[in-house]
Amino acid sequence: IVEKIALSGVGGFGSWVVIKSVAQDKSGTERMIYHIYGHIESIPANIVEGTMVIKGQVVAFMGSQGLSSGPHLHYEIREGGYSSSAKSHDPMALFGWKQTVTQNTTESSVPQDNDI
Numbered sequence: 001i002v003e004k005i006a007l008s009g010v011g012g013f014g015s016w017v018v019i020k021s022v023a024q025d026k027s028g029t030e031r032m033i034y035h036i037y038g039h040i041e042s043i044p045a046n047i048v049e050g051t052m053v054i055k056g057q058v059v060a061f062m063g064s065q066g067l068s069s070g071p072h073l074h075y076e077i078r079e080g081g082y083s084s085s086a087k088s089h090d091p092m093a094l095f096g097w098k099q100t101v102t103q104n105t106t107e108s109s110v111p112q113d114n115d116i
Contacts (some may be wrong), residue, residue, distance in 0.1 A: 002051045002059065003034065005043065013038030014065025014075060018082045019053060034082040037075035039065050047061065 003020040006013075019035040041063025053059055066072045078086040 002047055002049050002053060005047070005049055007043075012067035014068065015042075015063065016074075016081060017043060017047070017060045018105045019059060031079055032081075034078045034086065036074075036076040036082055038076070039063055039068045039072060041071075042067065 001020050002017065004018040005016075011037075016036060016037045016038040017040060019037075021033050021035065022030050023033045024030055037060045039062070041062040043060050044058055047053070047059050060073075062071055062073045068074075075091055077089040077091050079089065080086050
C-alpha cells in the first residue's frame with residue numbers, strides 16, 4: 001500500500017514514495033516494513049496514497065531530486081515506520097547481493113531475474 005508521497009524537497013531525498021507491506025518473521029510474528037524510494041523525478045498518475053500496489057508495478061520514476069550527485073534511485077527498507085528513527089535494513093544484504101567498494105565507486109553483484 002502506498003503509505004506516503006512527498007513531491008517536494010523533504011530532507012536529502014527530495015521527492016519520495018513510501019510503500020508499506022507486512023512481513024512475517026521465522027516465529028510467524030507480523031512486522032510492518034516500509035520501502036522508501038527517494039530522489040524520484042515523478043510518479044505515475046495512478047499512484048496515490050492508499051493505492052494497493054503489486055510486485056513489479058511502477059511506483060516512481062528515477063530522478064535526481066534533493067541532495068543527489070546524479071540520476072539514481074535511493075532505496076531503503078525500514079521496520080516499524082519510515083521516520084529516520086525507525087530500524088533500517090540494508091537491502092543489499094536482505095536480497096543476498098554482494099557489494100564491493102573500490103576507489104570511490106561501489107559495484108554490486110545484482111542477481112538476474114531467475115536468481116530472485
